[in-house]
Amino acid sequence: xxxxxxxxxxxxxxxxxxxxxxxxxxxxxxxxxxxxxxxxxxxxxxxxxxxxxxxxxxxxxxxxxxxxxxxxxxxxxxxxxxxxxxxxxxxxxxxxxxxxxxxxxxxxxxxxxxxxxxxxxxxxxxxxxxxxxxxxxxxxxxxxxxxxxxxxxxxxxxxxxxxxxxxxxxxxxxxxxxxxxxxxxxxxxxxxxxxxxxxxxxxxxxxxxxxxxxxxxxxxxxxxxxxxxxxxxxxxx
Amino acid sequence: xxxxxxxxxxxxxxxxxxxxxxxxxxxxxxxxxxxxxxxxxxxxxxxxxxxxxxxxxxxxxxxxxxxxxxxxxxxxxxxxxxxxxxxxxxxxxxxxxxxxxxxxxxxxxxxxxxxxxxxxxxxxxxxxxxxxxxxxxxxxxxxxxxxxxxxxxxxxxxxxxxxxxxxxxxxxxxxxxxxxxxxxxxxxxxxxxxxxxxxxxxxxxxxxxxxxxxxxxxxxxxxxxxxxxxxxxxxxxxxxxxxxxxxxxxxxxxxxxxxxxxxxxxxxxxxxxxxxxxxxxxxxxxxxxxxxxxxxxxxxxxxxxxxxxxxxxxxxxxxxxxxxxxxxxxxxxx
Ligand SMILES: Nc1ncnc2c1ncn2[C@@H]1O[C@H](COP(=O)(O)OP(=O)(O)OP(=O)(O)O)[C@@H](O)[C@H]1O
Ligand SMILES: [Mg+2]
Numbered sequence: 001x002x003x004x005x006x007x008x009x010x011x012x013x014x015x016x017x018x019x020x021x022x023x024x025x026x027x028x029x030x031x032x033x034x035x036x037x038x039x040x041x042x043x044x045x046x047x048x049x050x051x052x053x054x055x056x057x058x059x060x061x062x063x064x065x066x067x068x069x070x071x072x073x074x075x076x077x078x079x080x081x082x083x084x085x086x087x088x089x090x091x092x093x094x095x096x097x098x099x100x101x102x103x104x105x106x107x108x109x110x111x112x113x114x115x116x117x118x119x120x121x122x123x124x125x126x127x128x129x130x131x132x133x134x135x136x137x138x139x140x141x142x143x144x145x146x147x148x149x150x151x152x153x154x155x156x157x158x159x160x161x162x163x164x165x166x167x168x169x170x171x172x173x174x175x176x177x178x179x180x181x182x183x184x185x186x187x188x189x190x191x192x193x194x195x196x197x198x199x200x201x202x203x204x205x206x207x208x209x210x211x212x213x214x215x216x217x218x219x220x221x222x223x224x225x226x227x228x229x230x231x232x233x234x235x236x237x
Numbered sequence: 238x239x240x241x242x243x244x245x246x247x248x249x250x251x252x253x254x255x256x257x258x259x260x261x262x263x264x265x266x267x268x269x270x271x272x273x274x275x276x277x278x279x280x281x282x283x284x285x286x287x288x289x290x291x292x293x294x295x296x297x298x299x300x301x302x303x304x305x306x307x308x309x310x311x312x313x314x315x316x317x318x319x320x321x322x323x324x325x326x327x328x329x330x331x332x333x334x335x336x337x338x339x340x341x342x343x344x345x346x347x348x349x350x351x352x353x354x355x356x357x358x359x360x361x362x363x364x365x366x367x368x369x370x371x372x373x374x375x376x377x378x379x380x381x382x383x384x385x386x387x388x389x390x391x392x393x394x395x396x397x398x399x400x401x402x403x404x405x406x407x408x409x410x411x412x413x414x415x416x417x418x419x420x421x422x423x424x425x426x427x428x429x430x431x432x433x434x435x436x437x438x439x440x441x442x443x444x445x446x447x448x449x450x451x452x453x454x455x456x457x458x459x460x461x462x463x464x465x466x467x468x469x470x471x472x473x474x475x476x477x478x479x480x481x482x483x484x485x486x487x488x489x490x491x492x493x494x495x496x497x498x499x500x501x502x503x504x505x506x507x508x509x510x511x512x513x514x515x516x517x518x519x520x521x522x523x524x525x526x527x528x529x530x531x532x533x534x535x536x537x538x539x540x541x542x543x544x545x546x547x548x549x550x551x552x553x554x555x556x557x558x559x560x561x562x563x564x565x566x567x568x569x570x571x
Contacts, residue, residue, distance in 0.1 A: 049453055074455030086450030088443055099443050102436065103455035151455070 001061045001077070001154040001187045002027050003048075008056035008066075010047040017043040019211040020056070025204070027061075028185040030178070032198040032219065035208035041191040042083050044208065045157045048189065049073055049080035060155055075103045077154030081161065083191075085144040089133030093124055096132050096143055100150030110150070117146040120176050138169035145173070149180065156180075158190040162197065170194065174201055199223045273419055282411040286483070289415045291516075291523045292422040293479045298504045298515035298522075299429050300472025305501070306509035307433060308465035309445030311364070314371030316497030317378045318470040320487075322348045322477020327395045327487045328388060337400045341421065341478050348474020349467050356466030360459045375497040382489040394488025397481065418479050425475055426512060432468070441465060499526075506548050508555025517556040521548075 008021040017040045025031040033041050046052045050070040058065040065073055070080075079100075080086075088096055097117060101110045118125040121142040127135060132143055141161055148156055158177065162170040178201045181188050192198035199205055205222040207215040215222065277285045301315045325344040329335040335343070355374070362370055382389045389395070402413030432438055443451035444461050452458055481487055499522055507518020529540035552559035 051449065051453065070452040071455045071457045074453060080453045082450065082453065086447060086453065088446040088450065090446055091439070091442055095439055095442070098436075099439050099451075099454050099456075102440060102443075147454075 003031075003155060003187060003189070004057070004059045005048070006057040008044075008047060008054060008058065010043055010052050010054040010056075012043075012052065017211050018047065021208070021211070021213055023206055023213060023216065025187055025189060028181065028187060029204065030181050030188040030190065030202045032195070032202035032205040032222075033189060033191045033208055034195050034198065034205060034222075038210075039208045040211045041208055042159055043211075045080060045082075045159050045189065045191060048155070048157055049078050051080070071103070074151065077151065078157065079148035079151040079153035079155070080157040081144045081148045081159060083159040083163065085140050087132045087135075087140050087144055087147075089131065091132055092129050093132055093135070093143055094128040096147050097124070097150050100147035101152075103151065109152075113150055113152065117149050120149070120180065121146050137164050138166065138173070141165060141169075141173060142176075145177070145180075149184075152184075153186055156186050156188045158188065158192075160191055160193060162192060162194045170197060174198075177201060196223075270423070277412040277415045282409065285411045285415050287523060289411070289418050289483050291519045292415075292418045293476050293483060294500075294503065294519035294522045295516045296422050296425045296479065297473050297476035297500060298507065298518045299425060300469040300476065301500055301504050302509060302511075302515050303429065303432075303441075303472065304465050304469035305504060306511070306514065307438070307445060308441050308462065308469075310359070310462065310465060311368045311501075312371040312466075312469070313368050313494075313497050313501060314374035315469070315473055315500050316492050316494070317371075317375045318348050318352060318473035319477040319480070319496065319500070320378055320382070320492035321351055321470075322474030323481045323487050323492065324382065324389060324395075324477070325474070326478040326481040327397055330397050330481070331390075331395050332388065337482060340481075341475065344478035345471050345474045348477070349471040352467040352470025352473075353463060355470070356463035359466055360462045372494065372497070375494045379489040379493060382492075390488070392489055394486060394491075396486050399485040400482050414483050418483065421475065421479060425472060429472070430512065437461075437464070502545055506545055506555055508552075508557025508559075511555075511557045511561075513560065514555055514557040517560070521556070 003023075003025040005021055005023050008018055009016065010018040021044060023031070033044060035041050043052060047054045048058060048065075050065070050068055050073040054066050056066060060076060060078070063076060065076060065078070068076075088099065091099070094114075097114060098110070101113065104110055123139055124143060124146055127139065132140065135143060145158070145161065161173055161177070165173070174197050177188065177190070180186060181201075190198055190202065199219040199222060202219040204217065205219050206213045207222070215225070217225075273288075276288060280288070297315065297319050300318075301312065304310045304312055304315075322344040325347045326337075326340040329340045329343060330337060359367060359370065383392050399410060399414065400417065402408040402410060406413065408416070433441070440451065440456045440461055441464075443454065443456055444458060448458060484491075503518035503522035504514065505518075506521050507516070508514030525544055526537060526541055529544060530537040532540045548556065
């Protein structure tokens with residue numbers, strides 16, 4: 001699925017956060033969004049999944065998505081794993097996963113996908129009847145991503161999947177995202193503080209600052225850019 | 238003596254260890270049902286009547302729990318939908334002379350449609366605002382019933398003949414009414430249970446736990462909030478219908494704001510979001526006001542209030558939560 005975003009303006013009430021964002025993500029690509037705190041990265045993902053009011057253009061394979069409500073976008077195959085994971089804590093792991101497939105009517109393939117999610121995240125299989133709130137942070141993030149996969153997403157939006165996780169768990173998670181992307185050819189937009197990891201799996205990247213994209217390029221180029229490394233990525237090359 | 242107790246304890250332990258937890262629940266439900274079927278043949282008619290009313294309240298609380306416990310909405314007007322079911326039944330029996338089995342689905346349908354109509358505007362409200370609007374509905378209902386005297390019988394209400402036991406059954410009236418109510422109540426719990434286990438039930442829980450996340454998952458918030466109102470009203474309507482069958486009389490004074498508030502208090506005391514909560518809450522609603530009266534004839538309301546506070550202090554998650562905690566304390570073999 002090719003995602004095309006043009007002149008995207010979004011915000012909360014009167015407060016504008018995004019001031020004309022423009023980006024393109026090719027079919028089956030992983031795109032990393034980097035930038036400092038408060039830049040509007042989360043707001044960008046919220047705009048893409050219909051959670052905030054937007055102006056401008058968002059097209060997924062030609063279908064116009066801007067201005068449509070979140071449930072309609074879910075039906076179009078947009079799966080959002082929000083910052084803080086959006087897990088339904090009192091519900092069981094299985095109920096959470098099944099909720100991910102809420103908009104789908106094809107029961108048989110939902111069972112198949114449940115199985116598929118278990119192969120990506122074997123730990124979830126052993127926790128199916130457990131309340132999601134009793135999972136560890138890493139397991140909850142896996143559940144959140146697994147739940148998003150249950151939608152059979154065409155566009156997967158990940159907001160800081162590494163937040164609060166141990167480095168080892170984070171690496172494992174990114175490896176799985178990469179595997180999902182390779183096997184299902186799901187287009188992925190990932191917002192990440194850990195720029196090193198995100199650039200490791202992404203084909204291209206954009207740096208967002210105060211609601212504008214200030215730098216775009218292939219992941220390799222962004223990684224090699226010394227100035228970016230210093231001012232946005234927080235490490236020296 | 239003490240050795241007998243120890244041996245009983247060990248046999249309970251082995252029993253507890255051999256039977257899985259889920260099966261214990263079913264055993265408990267089966268035992269309760271057996272007792273419920275046996276009760277009307279052992280108790281005095283007045284006590285049979287009291288148990289019948291417990292079942293009626295349990296169905297009403299089941300409906301309220303769909304809205305409050307499972308959908309996370311609040312209603313101080315549940316008594317109004319209960320009244321709608323009761324009056325719809327009374328009017329169908331009295332003015333239209335319909336056979337009483339027919340009044341049950343029709344009363345349920347009427348309440349469902351009204352719940353739906355009410356749920357549409359209620360979707361825009363939440364928390365205290367929703368509480369206030371539903372309270373207004375409960376307040377409004379009394380004068381409305383009095384106003385349309387030609388249909389509702391005004392403040393005098395309507396008196397009706399109760400459903401009579403068929404001659405072949407050999408049952409007394411109170412036993413027949415009890416068994417009718419039991420059958421309907423069991424069916425209501427089965428329907429609610431399968432509703433909650435379905436895709437729709439999951440969506441309802443998702444909306445309760447995190448509206449935004451539910452919406453992103455594709456759940457249409459407005460339709461579920463509206464449906465929760467309609468379902469909740471439907472069960473209230475069923476309970477209202479049973480009420481009219483059992484009491485044989487409706488009047489505006491039977492469905493005051495007090496009823497709505499007592500129902501909400503009963504549900505919270507019984508426990509939110511479980512199947513046992515409505516039953517325990519119904520027992521509370523039925524028997525505790527009487528107990529309060531026994532304790533202090535002059536101010537039963539004060540005692541009732543104090544008892545609610547006392548229960549909530551001991552069992553902040555309701556009686557169902559307390560029962561759950563006690564069951565977990567039953568010794569299990571490792
Ligand atoms: N719900 C909201 N209501 C009003 N303003 C908001 C809301 N959420 C975010 N903002 C504002 O929008 C701006 C961008 O926030 P956003 O969460 O998109 O940043 P971010 O790039 O995701 O930051 P971080 O890296 O800290 O997650 C901030 O100035 C923030 O204060
Ligand atoms: Mg953010």
